[in-house]
Every structure is written in structure tokens, then in C-alpha cells.
Amino acid sequence: MAKIKSLEDLKKVREDAQRDLKVRRDTGTRIVVGMGTCGIAAGARETMHAILEELEKQGIEANVETVGCVGQCVKEPLVDIMQAGKPRITYGNVLPDMVPKLIEEHLRNGRVIEEWVVGRVDDSVH
């Protein structure tokens, strides 16, 4: 049955991932996606999957997390990007088709996409 084959695959996945983890560990980049009722209704699930796919495609390491409602429901899906030593940037109304540009500009080129920003915390300690 398919399931048993999959569990065998998992052992292989584990071995590969263990090797990979030695290289990985803390990346210093956290991406937080709002996943409350408002976020989900606005499409945050698809946005989150787009982020995961794009990170993988571009080979960028980041921890992706979800949070509940943060109170700016009209701006959902909300995506926060936190990088060590830089201000925390909140992007609003982030739809899946915006994600490649977001990852490319913010994470790869280090440029904040000002027209999408809805919030900023200039404290580098999160």
C-alpha cells in the first residue's frame, strides 16, 4: 500500500534532512503570516504556501511561522519579515502573485518594497 512506501521514504528523508540540518540551523530571518479568521478568509493559506515555495525556489533559508489575528484585518493577508539588526516590516494585502517579488526584493536584494508596507517597528530586538 502507498502509505507503507511513504513511511519508508520518510527514513530516507530524515537521513538527508539530518545532513542538511548541520549546514542550516538559525538563519536569522523570520517570516510571520497572519492566520486568524480574517487572514484565512483573505487567502493567507495560499500566501503562506507561495512563500514556502518561493523560498525553496530561490534557495533562501527562513523560518516561516503563523500567528492569529493582529487587529489589522482589512490589510490581510499580513506578512511580517524580521531580520536580525533590521526593522520589522509588515506588508499588507500580500497575495500569492506578489510573493516572488517580495522574496526577491526584500530578502535577496535587501530592499523594502515601500508601497506594500503597512507597518514598521524600528526596534531591532524582537
Add this chain to the structure above:
Amino acid sequence: MRELSLHILDILQNSLEAGASRVELSLEEDLVNDRFSITVRDNGRGMDAAQIARATDPFFTTRTTRHVGLGLPLLAAAAEHCGGGLHITSTPGEGTTVEAVFQHSHIDRAPLGNIQGSLLAFVMSDTVAQTCDLSYRHRVNDREFTFDTADIRRELEGVPLSHPMVRNWLKGFISEGEKDVYEAVP
């Protein structure tokens, strides 16, 4: 919500916010009796009778950032519009069970939709990745697909569930299981 799987993702988050370390999600599609039920059982902090009574009131929430909570009221309304309803049982300190029942063939019943996406989004959330396990069961007539992140975690020997390689495996594993469960449906 356009898909039942979005409601599911939403109410699963309630369990996390209630501090659950274990969440059981069960989907039962009984085409013979024309019934679709969604059950979420957690071991979170639970609710007392007064909180249960208000849980489907949109102007009640345990959250302190705002005064409205729409997750359960939206699910209750969806179920009630489809010849079913929402039942909540809970014991403070022990946990909560939410069951939503729909008439399977009801014209207004939203499709289950991308359940793989909801399960992955839930499992990828930091809390689940670190401190909470999900047990999943999807039954369609007499076919069943089940998994438990506790089993997967054990197999992984310390590699996090959120690792990209594990995520890809999970994606394939869940997609296969979901496809299999519908195999006998015409």
C-alpha cells in the same frame, strides 16, 4: 468561507490558542446517510458552560486584541444553512470538542477544498512544529486515511516537521492519502 478546509484551519487555531498539546481532527463523509461531519477534539484549557454558550456569539472572544471572534460563528452559520449544526462540549482543564455537521448533498455546502493545504499550514505553524501533535482521520464511506504527527515525529528523530524536505514528503503523503480515500467514490 469558500471551502470547509478553510473553516477547519480556522478552528484548529483555536485549539492552539487554548494551549492544546494534542489535537484530533476527524472528517467523516457518509454518502449513504448524506452526512458530512467535522470534529475537532483538543486537550486545551477548555471552556465552562457560560463560555460554551457564548462561543458562537460573534461578539465574544477570549482574545484581548479585539472584541469580536468570528471563527466558530461562521462555521455554525455554514452548518446551520446546510441542514446541520454545530455542537460544542468542553470541560475546563480537560479540553474541548467541536463538531460541525452538514447535509452532504446540500446545495449550499462548501466543498472540502484544499485540505492538504490547511493541514500543511497547520503543521508548519511554529507551535505545532514544536509542542503540539495533530492526529488526522478522514473517512469517506468505509475508506479511511489517517496519520498522526506524533508517529511522524518519532520517525524523524529530532528533525523538525517544518524542515523543507519533511514538508515536501508530508505534502506528497497527504495528497496520496486524500486521493486514495476518494477512490471508491463515483
